[in-house]
Amino acid sequence: MRRRxxxxxxxxxxxxxxxxxxxxxxxxxxxxxxxVVMILRDPVVNVGLAVVVVACGLSARLPLSxxxxxxxxxxxxxxxxxxxxxxxxxxxVGLQVATTLxxxxxxxGLLLLTNTIAELLAxxxxxxxxxxxxxxxxxxxxxxxxxxxxxxxxxxxxxxxxGRAAAARGLEGDIRARTVPVFLRSVQYAYDTGRALDAxxxxx
Numbered sequence: 020m021r022r023r024x025x026x027x028x029x030x031x032x033x034x035x036x037x038x039x040x041x042x043x044x045x046x047x048x049x050x051x052x053x054x055v056v057m058i059l060r061d062p063v064v065n066v067g068l069a070v071v072v073v074a075c076g077l078s079a080r081l082p083l084s085x086x087x088x089x090x091x092x093x094x095x096x097x098x099x100x101x102x103x104x105x106x107x108x109x110x111x112v113g114l115q116v117a118t119t120l121x122x123x124x125x126x127x128g129l130l131l132l133t134n135t136i137a138e139l140l141a142x143x144x145x146x147x148x149x150x151x152x153x154x155x156x157x158x159x160x161x162x163x164x165x166x167x168x169x170x171x172x173x174x175x176x177x178x179x180x181x182g183r184a185a186a187a188r189g190l191e192g193d194i195r196a197r198t199v200p201v202f203l204r205s206v207q208y209a210y211d212t213g214r215a216l217d218a219x220x221x222x223x
Contacts, residue, residue: 030135035079037133042142045134049126056122062111065118072125081132089124097121140164166212177201177208 037045052072056065076086090097097117104113131139140161147157181200182191190196 029131031081031085031132034081037075037079037081037129040133042134042138043145045130046139046142046146049130052126053123056119060115060119062114062118065115065122069118069122069125072122072129076129076132079133081129085132086125086128089128090121177204 040048052068056068059065073083073086077083097120100116100120101110101113104110104116134142143164144157144161147155147160150157150160181197181204184200185191185193185196188196
């Protein structure tokens with residue numbers, strides 16, 4: 020059976036030096052990079068960092084197609100962001116927003132390509148341990164992170180399928196035809212997920 024592509028990419032078996040970096044350290048690097056691009060908001064810096072991210076992935080023998088896979092899902096969003104900002108705030112602001120999102124997506128994709136979900140959840144659990152002091156269960160924080168990671172590709176695929184269905188009916192310009200099915204099926208997805216967790220005794 021053909022493997023369904025994932026929004027930010029799926030784990031690639033160990034190939035190079037990036038896999039040797041501890042998950043917590045990788046999380047810290049991605050977090051720091053995201054903070055830098057969001058504070059500076061400089062399109063030139065953002066594009067430069069995006070190139071560095073891709074170069075690091077290639078040097079770790081990751082396939083280029085997997086590194087840039089997130090862009091195939093969001094290129095239309097990036098174009099729309101630039102267009103909207105061009106109308107309301109100018110082309111430079113549009114480039115700021117689009118390149119910031121681009122760099123963060125590539126960095127997040129690199130993180131998921133070099134770390135398994137289990138490794139990421141273990142890292143989230145470690146980071147959430149101090150929350151025990153205020154009565155928060157770290158394992159539940161990790162579970163919430165797992166659900167978020169699992170939901171992103173589903174919702175991205177749902178949005179794409181709804182768009183294709185609307186276009187097939189000649190309703191590609193109808194915002195309701197594109198958004199209402201996504202909303203309804205997202206609610207159903209959340210309801211089904213909640214029932215599955217409850218059946219396994221994972222929620223109160």
